[in-house]
Amino acid sequence: MTTVKDIAKLANVSVATVSRVLNHTGRVGAETRARVEQIMDEVNFVPNQVARSLYQKKSNLIGVIIPDLENPFYGQIATSIEDELANNGYQVMLSVNTHDDINKYNQSITNFIQNNVNGIISSNFVLRTNLEIPLVLFDAEGTNNSPLRLSSNSRQGGKLAAKALIDGGAKNIVIQHGPLDLANSHARLDGALEVLEHSQCQYHLFEVTDFNYQTAIDQAPKLFDQYHDFDGIIAGNDIHAAALMAVARQRKLSIPKDFQIVGYDNSFISEITNPPLTSVSQSPSTIGKQAALLLLAALAGKTTAKEIINPVKLIKRSTTY
Amino acid sequence: MTTVKDIAKLANVSVATVSRVLNHTGRVGAETRARVEQIMDEVNFVPNQVARSLYQKKSNLIGVIIPDLENPFYGQIATSIEDELANNGYQVMLSVNTHDDINKYNQSITNFIQNNVNGIISSNFVLRTNLEIPLVLFDAEGTNNSPLRLSSNSRQGGKLAAKALIDGGAKNIVIQHGPLDLANSHARLDGALEVLEHSQCQYHLFEVTDFNYQTAIDQAPKLFDQYHDFDGIIAGNDIHAAALMAVARQRKLSIPKDFQIVGYDNSFISEITNPPLTSVSQSPSTIGKQAALLLLAALAGKTTAKEIINPVKLIKRSTTY
Incomplete structure (x- = not known):
């Protein structure tokens, strides 16, 4: 050379x-x-x-942590982060499948620092060390884990999901929720409960340990074993909803006749289930692009603290009335 | 510091x-x-x-090129590559969404070299420069683009898909195939044609430009507009199959009664369609792990040329008889 x-x-x-x-x-x-x-x-x-x-002292490398690459929602976020950074002359160093393992997150940060990355974009986690470079967190609702962070309005998302089922006539709803130490899981549940407690509905909680496909197919049958008379499900995300619909089919239950169901994320999964899935939309491409732009602004010295909260909306398809 | x-x-x-x-x-x-x-x-x-x-002269960085992160099939490959490399003390520098753009592939290679990566894993493409570090290609059936390469037996995959439809009684089959300058698209089509030409079936070809979701939903209605009397479809992959099934639903066609359909990849998509999708399985986690192990062997000086061809198999579900 x-x-x-x-x-x-x-x-x-x-x-x-x-x-x-x-x-x-x-x-x-x-x-x-x-x-x-x-x-x-x-x-x-x-x-x-x-x-x-x-x-x-400029590597043009950005460390990016994506919790689960098998979920198309995160695939879309990773894609738009990489697009935007590449357009600005940066390369991505990737760490994936941290799920909710705080040790894996912090190990990734150490690896990034050793490789002189100029900045980091990650899904939300609790940082254990001091960083001298900017860190942008997404999925960081209601946290103070970094001054630069993005979130969707999860509380509003929970409200929209509950309201869709009630408007469709549901009287007995199972809320499938993520671990409550995750701020956005907590906020979504709070939003759903706020609506349900002001309604005539019964409701039950069913916790899932995470949001990937393997967990979804493992835990879906258990929900049906535990609860019988429900007529609505607020699913943890689109993948969980799809897994629940697959179990319903095996058990000869018809959707939305026997029960209505609402997903979360509005990833392409919600368009290929049968019937197509009503889902709460967070726009993954927007999230990825915003995260990259926020980091670029921080690298240019234009901002040191900013929180962006994205709106959510209900996309009505055929699993609700 | x-x-x-x-x-x-x-x-x-x-x-x-x-x-x-x-x-x-x-x-x-x-x-x-x-x-x-x-x-x-x-x-x-x-x-x-x-x-x-x-x-x-050892960065412990490996460049990885993934053509489409929104496809869970590639998400699973990327995940298992990163797992295996991380276990061996390497970090991944990622480039995504090259699709079939040979310029993007070669630009990624230049970026990797500038960052002193020790080796590269990529989906198949034609390299324009000489590399002094090992390159492992996957999806590289029938090519000579690198001495280190992996592929699935795509010809056999095409045969299995055609045979599944014929065994189910199909007489008029549409073969949805990828661009024929892609070696694995070509091999799959050849395999399907070999079976069909020895059968009593009519068949028609329908080319799709690539394998991502946006293309799938754009092109699916066109297949139904162009052909009417078919009773079987060999889909380009699981995502294309899911998009075709969504159009069938809109047009009040029933599967497998009105037509049978076979997907490709056996990603989790094939388990969440309704009815569940018969699909040709290539194991993405195996492919990712093998690619990483082959690169590690090359970095350790244990091999300079090796081609691994993985078997494929038909996973029968409910979209075929």
């Missing part, structure tokens, strides 16, 4: 001069600059990003 | 000595080593990976 040293030798200038040409810093005579650039062209010189990163 | 220089000063040794302690190279007295290590512990020293990468 051609190095800066080789270029300096070929151009008969010092290494420092080549550096100044590369980095557009300091004084370089026009003729010298032209000669150095011509030689770099001739030998097809690619500046080594690692060497530049030491010199400039 | 504490540097090697700071440690050297605190321990009253040279920078070279600290390097030798860190890298377990050269001679260092036991007492000196103990003193240096104690000081590193006391100041909570984290060796800078970038500095080590220059020193050791």
